[in-house]
């Protein structure tokens with residue numbers, strides 16, 4: 001049955017949503033590569049194969065899906081949230097493989113931001129394959145914010161996360177911070193950590209809360225831990241020090257910090273990086289192939305990321321509680337004098353109730369198109 005153009009667009013969007021679902025299962029596992037899902041649909045509109053990219057060196061999503069088919073791919077439509085690559089990296093290029101499979105139509109979400117890798121869509125068009133681009137483009141680019149940020153700026157995307165009261169506080173005036181949000185929100189944070197390459201905090205948070213910063217959920221993988229600590233005040237008993245076999249912990253200190261403190265922390269398994277301001281740290285992390293860092297506060301660290309214009313996204317868990325007074329807010333620093341200078345953000349559509357708390361996600365406008 002022939003679909004109307006409106007019906008076809010609706011169907012295309014539905015399959016692209018599925019590509020994003022397949023891709024999202026591997027969030028935090030593919031760096032420095034993007035998360036990609038692929039769906040193949042036959043002439044009758046039936047899904048005949050699905051695939052996803054599971055990590056560097058592994059099949060790209062299109063190849064993973066096409067490998068499940070033999071001749072059936074002929075005449076089918078292939079959906080993918082990122083343009084098939086046309087570049088020989090750890091794996092051979094996907095676009096020629098797609099071309100050889102006999103698919104009749106390819107539907108693409110976002111275009112590849114790396115100039116040397118793009119050209120897949122053009123190659124397919126040249127082979128007389130029908131190509132539709134830009135289906136759910138914004139959602140596809142947002143899903144791969146880490147990859148787009150890394151590809152364009154050679155640094156990870158930074159997501160600021162805080163659990164706050166309705167009046168924006170991250171602790172009471174007495175410093176009581178456990179717990180602002182409920183168990184469901186705290187579990188959600190574990191999923192967030194699991195989906196990031198690294199988690200970063202200031203030494204103020206280490207001294208106040210002694211967090212482990214691990215992803216404590218089934219099948220979870222602990223992110224790299226990073227502490228901003230100019231004078232190496234992190235106690236040698238801190239729970240985030242890896243010991244003999246914990247996840248990697250990097251402490252970012254001033255050039256002038258004590259060598260004896262460094263030796264004591266290194267003996268507990270930490271690495272110490274010296275003399276890096278935030279932009280230099282961002283570049284160094286990008287050089288390691290890290291594409292996503294979750295910044296978990298506290299207020300001074302969040303303020304520094306905003307001031308350095310390095311915050312790409314925010315996730316706030318808002319509890320229906322008010323503590324009032326001069327307690328710390330989730331953004332410290334000296335503050336701005338004029339409202340026109342305020343950091344402008346936009347709410348994403350993903351606002352959700354998590355238990356009794358509200359999770360809001362915001363992004364910095366124009367971030368992924370600079």
Ligand SMILES: NC(=O)c1ccc[n+]([C@@H]2O[C@H](COP(=O)([O-])OP(=O)(O)OC[C@H]3O[C@@H](n4cnc5c(N)ncnc54)[C@H](OP(=O)(O)O)[C@@H]3O)[C@@H](O)[C@H]2O)c1
Pocket residue numbers: 161162163164169170171175177180201202203204205206208209228229230231233278296297298299300301302304328332
């Ligand atoms: N509710 C939540 O989601 C949440 C999350 C985290 C923390 N908290 C609460 O927040 C409080 C701690 O926050 P905080 O603002 O006092 O401390 P913080 O932001 O965790 O750490 C600030 C310290 O980090 C060091 N630092 C190094 N480089 C920095 C940079 N570029 N920018 C900013 N700081 C840098 C500074 O100490 P040096 O100069 O010595 O290096 C600074 O004093 C605690 O009460 C904790 O319970 C709440």
